[in-house]
Amino acid sequence: MDGLDDVFGDLFSSVDGVLLFSPSGSYYERFAAIEEVDVIVVGTENEVGAETFVELPLAFDDVADRIKFGIEGALEQEVIEDGDELACATRIFADEIDTVSRVRASADAHTGIYDLFAKSRAEPDVVKSVLELAVELGKKGQKGKPVGALFIVGDAGKVMNKSRPLSYNPFEKSHVHVGDQIVNVMLKEFSRLDGAFVISDAGKIVSAYRYLEPSAEGVDIPKGLGARHMAGGAITRDTNAVAIVLSESDGLVRAFKGGELILEVDPEAY
Numbered sequence: 535m536d537g538l539d540d541v542f543g544d545l546f547s548s549v550d551g552v553l554l555f556s557p558s559g560s561y562y563e564r565f566a567a568i569e570e571v572d573v574i575v576v577g578t579e580n581e582v583g584a585e586t587f588v589e590l591p592l593a594f595d596d597v598a599d600r601i602k603f604g605i606e607g608a609l610e611q612e613v614i615e616d617g618d619e620l621a622c623a624t625r626i627f628a629d630e631i632d633t634v635s636r637v638r639a640s641a642d643a644h645t646g647i648y649d650l651f652a653k654s655r656a657e658p659d660v661v662k663s664v665l666e667l668a669v670e671l672g673k674k675g676q677k678g679k680p681v682g683a684l685f686i687v688g689d690a691g692k693v694m695n696k697s698r699p700l701s702y703n704p705f706e707k708s709h710v711h712v713g714d715q716i717v718n719v720m721l722k723e724f725s726r727l728d729g730a731f732v733i734s735d736a737g738k739i740v741s742a743y744r745y746l747e748p749s750a751e752g753v754d755i756p757k758g759l760g761a762r763h764m765a766g767g768a769i770t771r772d773t774n775a776v777a778i779v780l781s782e783s784d785g786l787v788r789a790f791k792g793g794e795l796i797l798e799v800d801p802e803a804y
């Protein structure tokens with residue numbers, strides 16, 4: 535008859551690697567000393583200074599999402615391979631890792647979230663800042679009311695050529711960047727207004743109030759989404775920009791690249 539060690543031990547026996555999600559320093563040290571297995575640290579920051587680290591763009595409260603995106607990042611960085619059996623250790627209830635999940639890495643499960651950050655024209659930090667801003671805006675709304683917003687990030691020259699102003703551009707002569715505290719306040723204030731924000735590769739706010747006029751041909755946007763999402767999605771096919779869209783009607787934040795929806799997150803989950 536099996537004991538508990540045997541049954542639970544199956545979770546990590548003969549795995550190809552261990553993914554530690556945001557471990558404490560002492561927890562990581564214990565793993566670093568084990569020779570027979572590859573240890574990969576996954577998190578929003580490499581707090582333990584791990585040799586092999588995969589950065590998560592967001593903290594992902596949902597554990598399944600956290601593991602899925604961690605594995606996708608690890609595949610992307612080629613620190614694991616398609617088909618690898620992995621022990622994924624993460625926190626759910628406690629301040630320390632309390633859960634192990636055995637997962638087989640599958641390249642087919644690719645969502646594109648790492649392309650969004652790592653393979654965009656815009657700098658990864660800029661995409662990350664805008665995504666965080668959209669999530670925050672979705673969580674809080676504007677004075678308690680849900681708001682929608684559309685951010686077009688990267689390849690700004692081309693985006694400007696495929697759009698027109700709806701009103702005067704409050705960012706015309708300014709040199710402000712996403713991530714600046716003051717800008718976040720300004721953007722939230724302006725998000726009540728129509729049109730899109732255009733942001734450069736380096737994060738400069740080029741314009742607000744842009745009406746996008748991309749060709750929507752060949753764009754595959756899920757049914758039920760309206761003009762804001764269609765315009766945002768379509769411009770990413772016509773240009774090398776990514777679009778980050780906060781929906782006023784369902785409250786979700788979506789990201790588009792290459793004319794396709796590649797990420798959908800619920801701000802309430804962060």
Ligand SMILES: Nc1ncnc2c1ncn2[C@@H]1O[C@H](COP(=O)(O)OP(=O)(O)OP(=O)(O)O)[C@@H](O)[C@H]1O
Pocket residue numbers: 681682683684727728729730744745746747759760761762763764765780781782783784
């Ligand atoms: N081509 C466009 N370029 C820029 N902004 C647009 C464009 N089309 C629509 N919008 C903006 O999106 C807002 C909402 O439009 P609409 O309801 O059709 O979009 P939606 O995709 O359903 O978004 P939501 O889920 O937020 O309602 C408009 O008021 C306008 O500010």
Ligand SMILES: [Mn+2]
Pocket residue numbers: 760761783
């Ligand atoms: Mn709508």
